[in-house]
Amino acid sequence: MKFGVVTFPGSNCDMDMVHALREDSGFEVVQLWHKDHDLQGVDTVVLPGGFSYGDYLRSGAIARFSPIMTSVIEHANKGGRVFGVCNGFQILCEAGLLPGALLHNASRKFIARDQYIAPVSRTAPLTADLDPTVARRIPIAHGEGNYFIDADGMKALEDGDQILFRYTDESAQANAWSNPNGSLGNIAGVANAGMNVFGMMPHPERAANDDLGNSDGLAILLGLAAEVTA
Amino acid sequence: MSAATQPATLDQAIEMGLRPEEFEAIIGHLGRTPNFTEMCIYSVMWSEHCSYKNSIKWLKTLPKDGPHMLVKAGEENAGIVDIGDGLGCAFKIESHNHPSALEPYQGAATGVGGINRDIFTMGARPIAQLNSLRFGALEEARTKWLLEGVVKGIGDYGNSFGIPVVGGEVFFDESYHQNPLVNAMSVGILKTDRIISATAAGVGNPVYIVGSATGKDGIQGASFASKDMTAESAEDLPAVQVGDPFQEKLLLEATLELAGTEAVVGMQDMGAAGITCSTSEMSAAGEVGMDIHLDRVPLRQDDMEPFEILLSESQERMLVVVKKGHESEVEAIFDKWDLHAVAIGEVTEGPNLRYFVNGDLVAEVEAHNLVLGGGAPVYEREYEEPAWFKEVQQFDAATVSVPTLEEAAAYAESLIELPNIASKQWVTDQYDSTVGTAHRGANRPSDAGVVNVRGTNKALALTVDCNARYVDADPFTGTAIAVAEAARNISCTGAVPSAITNCLNFGNPYNKEVYWQFVHAIKGMSAACERFQTPVTGGNVSFYNQSTLEDGSTKSVFPTPTIGMVGVMEDRSKHMSLDFKEKGELIFLVGEITDCINSSEYLASLRGVKRSPAPHFDLEAEAKLQAAVRAVIDAETVRAVHDVADGGLFVTLLEMGMPRGLGFDIVTDSDIRLDGFLFGEGQGRVAVSCTEDQQDAFLDLVEAHGVPVVLLGHVTKGKMQVDGHLFGYVEEFRNTFDNVLAEEMEA
Numbered sequence: 023m024k025f026g027v028v029t030f031p032g033s034n035c036d037m038d039m040v041h042a043l044r045e046d047s048g049f050e051v052v053q054l055w056h057k058d059h060d061l062q063g064v065d066t067v068v069l070p071g072g073f074s075y076g077d078y079l080r081s082g083a084i085a086r087f088s089p090i091m092t093s094v095i096e097h098a099n100k101g102g103r104v105f106g107v108c109n110g111f112q113i114l115c116e117a118g119l120l121p122g123a124l125l126h127n128a129s130r131k132f133i134a135r136d137q138y139i140a141p142v143s144r145t146a147p148l149t150a151d152l153d154p155t156v157a158r159r160i161p162i163a164h165g166e167g168n169y170f171i172d173a174d175g176m177k178a179l180e181d182g183d184q185i186l187f188r189y190t191d192e193s194a195q196a197n198a199w200s201n202p203n204g205s206l207g208n209i210a211g212v213a214n215a216g217m218n219v220f221g222m223m224p225h226p227e228r229a230a231n232d233d234l235g236n237s238d239g240l241a242i243l244l245g246l247a248a249e250v251t252a
Numbered sequence: 253m254s255a256a257t258q259p260a261t262l263d264q265a266i267e268m269g270l271r272p273e274e275f276e277a278i279i280g281h282l283g284r285t286p287n288f289t290e291m292c293i294y295s296v297m298w299s300e301h302c303s304y305k306n307s308i309k310w311l312k313t314l315p316k317d318g319p320h321m322l323v324k325a326g327e328e329n330a331g332i333v334d335i336g337d338g339l340g341c342a343f344k345i346e347s348h349n350h351p352s353a354l355e356p357y358q359g360a361a362t363g364v365g366g367i368n369r370d371i372f373t374m375g376a377r378p379i380a381q382l383n384s385l386r387f388g389a390l391e392e393a394r395t396k397w398l399l400e401g402v403v404k405g406i407g408d409y410g411n412s413f414g415i416p417v418v419g420g421e422v423f424f425d426e427s428y429h430q431n432p433l434v435n436a437m438s439v440g441i442l443k444t445d446r447i448i449s450a451t452a453a454g455v456g457n458p459v460y461i462v463g464s465a466t467g468k469d470g471i472q473g474a475s476f477a478s479k480d481m482t483a484e485s486a487e488d489l490p491a492v493q494v495g496d497p498f499q500e501k502l503l504l505e506a507t508l509e510l511a512g513t514e515a516v517v518g519m520q521d522m523g524a525a526g527i528t529c530s531t532s533e534m535s536a537a538g539e540v541g542m543d544i545h546l547d548r549v550p551l552r553q554d555d556m557e558p559f560e561i562l563l564s565e566s567q568e569r570m571l572v573v574v575k576k577g578h579e580s581e582v583e584a585i586f587d588k589w590d591l592h593a594v595a596i597g598e599v600t601e602g603p604n605l606r607y608f609v610n611g612d613l614v615a616e617v618e619a620h621n622l623v624l625g626g627g628a629p630v631y632e633r634e635y636e637e638p639a640w641f642k643e644v645q646q647f648d649a650a651t652v653s654v655p656t657l658e659e660a661a662a663y664a665e666s667l668i669e670l671p672n673i674a675s676k677q678w679v680t681d682q683y684d685s686t687v688g689t690a691h692r693g694a695n696r697p698s699d700a701g702v703v704n705v706r707g708t709n710k711a712l713a714l715t716v717d718c719n720a721r722y723v724d725a726d727p728f729t730g731t732a733i734a735v736a737e738a739a740r741n742i743s744c745t746g747a748v749p750s751a752i753t754n755c756l757n758f759g760n761p762y763n764k765e766v767y768w769q770f771v772h773a774i775k776g777m778s779a780a781c782e783r784f785q786t787p788v789t790g791g792n793v794s795f796y797n798q799s800t801l802e803d804g805s806t807k808s809v810f811p812t813p814t815i816g817m818v819g820v821m822e823d824r825s826k827h828m829s830l831d832f833k834e835k836g837e838l839i840f841l842v843g844e845i846t847d848c849i850n851s852s853e854y855l856a857s858l859r860g861v862k863r864s865p866a867p868h869f870d871l872e873a874e875a876k877l878q879a880a881v882r883a884v885i886d887a888e889t890v891r892a893v894h895d896v897a898d899g900g901l902f903v904t905l906l907e908m909g910m911p912r913g914l915g916f917d918i919v920t921d922s923d924i925r926l927d928g929f930l931f932g933e934g935q936g937r938v939a940v941s942c943t944e945d946q947q948d949a950f951l952d953l954v955e956a957h958g959v960p961v962v963l964l965g966h967v968t969k970g971k972m973q974v975d976g977h978l979f980g981y982v983e984e985f986r987n988t989f990d991n992v993l994a995e996e997m998e999a
Contacts, residue, residue: 031590032498034414038689071687073412076498132407134684136694161694163411163684228686233704233824235695 026064035071069110082112111221128204260291331789356401376440388429418701430799467552541602713747735780742819759808918965
C-alpha cells in the first residue's frame with residue numbers, strides 16, 4: 023500500500039502525516055506537490071491539515087482548484103482511496119468528494135485540545151475494525167470544524183453507514199457536553215457513499231506514537247490499509 | 253529638488269523623535285545637513301528600538317559566554333546554542349507591547365511573525381513558540397478587549413504558521429492597564445554547518461528583496477515603539493503593521509530551501525525600519541556598502557515616497573545577498589513558493605549606502621554611522637533609588653495575622669479563584685500545541701515545555717518566566733529569581749539549563765527611578781546567569797511602557813525582565829512530568845522551608861499588602877537544589893516533580909494532583925507560620941512524589957547533595973487534607989480552577 027501526502031502552500035501537518043504514516047505505521051510514503059498532476063502511482067492520497075492557500079475566502083475553497091486536485095478527484099472517482107484530515111477534510115467537502123460542510127466553530131474560537139471520539143461505521147474500512155464502545159483521545163485543532171449537512175444528507179449518511187466518528191466523552195457517549203464545535207450529530211468524520219473517500223477533523227497523526235505519550239490514533243491510520251469488509 | 257532631497261530642519265528632526273544634539277551629530281557625520289530622506293533614515297536607526305542607545309551600556313555587562321555557545325549575543329539575529337549531533341538551537345524573545353496596546357490582534361500577530369522570522373532567517377526551522385503576556389485587572393473591559401485580541405492574534409498567526417505553543421505565562425496587574433506586555437519567543441533547530449549570517453559581503457553581489465510586497469503599513473513603527481504610551485497614541489495607528497501568516501509560512505519554506513543551497517551570502521529579515529535597517533545592519537556587519545534602487549522594490553501601492561519605501565515595516569520580507577551567478581537558482585526557489593524575489597541593488601566597496609529612485613540618488617549615508625556598535629549614540633542615564641524602596645524593606649510579616657487551619661482552608665479556595673493562579677486554559681486552548689508532533693508536554697504536563705529534537709534521543713526544555721511583583725519589590729533579587737525560576741523549571745523536567753534570552757520591559761528610561769530598576773535588574777540577571785552558567789544570547793529592550801492616569805501623571809508598568817530559557821535533555825526517555833501518578837505515593841519537599849510570605853499572591857491579593865520585599869532567595873542554595881533535582885530524576889528515583897512557585901506549596905500540590913484527579917494528605921511544621929508553609933513563595937523549593945521502593949535511593953541522593961528534604965505526606969484518591977483538616981476535593985477545586993478565566997471572559 024503506497025501513500026501520497028499532498029503539500030499545498032500553507033499545509034503545516036504534511037510532514038507530521040508523512041512521519042506518522044512512514045515511521046509509526048510502516049507504510050511507503052511519497053510527497054506530492056500541489057502544482058503537479060502526477061500522483062506517482064499511489065494507492066491512497068492523503069490531504070493533510072494546515073491552512074492551504076491561507077484559507078482565504080473559506081477553508082479549503084481555493085485548494086480544490088489546484089492542479090493536483092484534478093488528479094485526486096479523478097483518482098477518487100475511479101475508486102481510489104483519499105483521506106483528508108482537518109484542512110484536508112475541508113478541501114474534500116469543498117471539492118464535493120465528501121458530503122456536508124464545515125462551518126465556524128460554534129464558539130467562534132479556534133479550539134486546540136485533546137478530544138475523545140468514537141468510531142461509528144461498521145462498514146467503512148477505516149473504522150470497521152475499531153471497537154465502537156472505546157473512545158479514543160485524539161487532538162483537535164481547528165477554527166472551522168462545525169460539521170453541517172441538510173436533513174436529507176444526514177439521512178443518507180446514516181442509511182449508508184457513512185458516519186466515521188462522533189465526538190464523545192471518555193466513555194464513548196456522544197452528547198452536548200462532548201461536542202467541541204457544534205457539529206451536527208457530534209460528527210467528527212464521514213466517508214463517501216463509495217467508501218473510498220474519508221475525512222475527519224481530529225488529527226490521528228498527532229496521536230500515533232508512544233514516545234509522545236498517546237497512540238490512540240495509530241489504529242485509525244492503520245485502518246487506511248484495511249480491506250473493504252462490506 | 254524634490255521633497256525627498258530637500259535639506260531637513262531641526263524641527264523635523266525633533267518631530268521624528270531625535271534630540272537636538274543628535275541632529276548636530278548627524279550633521280557632523282555627513283559634513284552637511286541631511287536631506288529629508290536621510291533624516292528619516294537616521295531617525296529610525298537612532299530610535300531606542302533600533303539603537304538600544306539607553307540600554308546598551310548595561311546590556312554589555314551581561315554574561316555572554318558559556319560552555320555551549322555557538323553564536324553569542326549581538327553577533328547575529330539570535331544566539332545559537334550547540335546541542336550536539338551537528339545541531340544548534342536558535343532562540344529569541346521579543347516584545348510587541350506598543351502595537352498590541354492599540355491594535356491587540358495585529359499587534360500580537362505581527363509580534364509572533366517577527367520573532368519567528370528572526371529564527372528562520374538564520375536557517376533554523378522553528379519548532380516551538382512561547383509567550384509571556386501581561387494585562388491590567390481582569391475585570392476591566394479594556395483588559396478583556398486586549399486579552400481577547402492578543403490571544404486571537406497569537407493563535408491565528410501561530411496556528412496558521414504551524415508551530416506549536418509549548419509554554420507561556422499570563423499575569424494580571426493594574427500597572428499594565430493601558431500598556432499590556434506581549435512578549436513572544438521562538439525556538440528553532442539548525443544544522444551548525446548551515447547557519448546563515450546577517451552579513452553582506454562580496455562587491456558586485458546582487459541584493460534581493462524577497463517575500464511580500466512593500467506597502468505603507470508600519471511606517472516608523474520603530475520610532476513609535478520608542479515613545480511614551482499616551483492617551484493620544486491611538487493616532488499612531490498607521491504605525492501598527494498587518495500580518496499574513498500564510499506569506500510567512502511560504503517565506504519559511506523558501507528560506508530553508510535557500511539555506512540548503514550555496515547561493516546565499518547573507519540574509520536578514522525586515523522588521524523594525526524595514527529596508528533601512530536590514531541594508532544598514534548587513535552592510536555595517538560586512539564593512540561594505542550597497543547601492544539600492546528603491547524603484548525596483550515590489551510595492552502594494554504606487555504613490556509611495558522614497559522615505560516610505562525605506563521605512564515601511566510591511567511584514568514577511570527578507571533582504572538576501574546572493575552569490576553572483578546564482579541568481580536564477582534563488583529566483584527559481586521563490587517562484588516555486590509563489591513569492592517575490594527581486595534584485596534591488598548590489599554590494600559595493602562602501603562605506604556608504606546609496607539609495608536611488610529611477611537612477612537619481614535620494615540618500616547617501618555611511619552604514620557604520622547608523623548602527624548599534626557603530627555611530628549610533630550611546631547614553632549613560634542617571635539613576636536613583638526610589639524613596640519607597642527602603643520603606644518597603646521594613647515590612648514586618650508579624651503585622652499580618654497567622655490564619656487558623658479553618659481560615660487557611662478558606663484562603664486556599666480564594667487563592668485558586670485569582671486570575672493569576674487559576675488555569676489559563678481559556679487562553680491555551682486557542683493555541684495549537686500539538687502540531688509538529690514533537691511536543692511532549694501535550695501528554696506529560698511538566699514545569700517546562702519539552703520538545704523532541706527529531707533524529708536524536710534528545711529533547712529541548714523551554715520556559716518563559718518572570719514574577720514582576722518580585723522585581724517591583726526588589727529589581728536585583730526579583731530578576732535573579734526570574735532566572736532561577738526558569739532554571740528550576742528546566743531542571744524539574746530533567747534537562748540541564750543552557751542559555752537565556754531576555755525581554756526587558758520597563759518604563760521611561762529618562763525617569764531616574766525607572767532606570768534604577770533597569771540597572772539593578774541587569775545586575776541581578778548577571779549574578780544569576782553566572783551562577784547557573786546560562787549566558788544571555790540576546791533579546792530585546794522595550795522602554796516607555798507606562799500608563800497615563802486621569803490626573804495626567806504617569807505610572808510605569810511593573811519592571812518586567814522576562815526570561816526565556818532553553819535547556820537540553822540528553823535522554824528524553826527520562827523526561828519528568830509534574831503529575832502524581834497514583835494513590836499512595838510519598839510526597840517530599842526538597843529545599844529549605846521558610847516562614848516567608850513576602851510578595852506572595854496570597855499576601856498581595858488576599859491580605860491586601862500590595863508591596864513587600866522580594867521573597868526569600870538564596871542563589872547558592874537554589875543552585876544546589878537544582879543539581880539535586882536533576883540527579884534524582886536522572887537516577888529515576890522520583891515519579892513527579894513540580895517546583896513551588898506562584899501560590900505556594902498548596903497550589904503546587906493541587907497542580908500535581910489535578911491531571912489524574914488525585915489528592916494529598918500532608919502535615920505542616922509547627923515552627924513555620926501556617927500561611928508561609930502553605931502559600932508562601934520563598935524560593936528554592938521543589939515538591940516530588942516517589943514510591944516506597946524509590947524512597948531510600950531518593951533520600952540518599954538528595955542528602956548527598958547537601959539539600960534539606962522533608963516528608964510531607966502521601967497521595968490520596970482525591971481528598972486534600974492538611975494536618976488532619978479537610979481542605980476539599982481535587983475534582984471540586986479543579987472545576988473552579990479550570991473555569992475562572994472562561995467565566996470572566998465569556999460573561
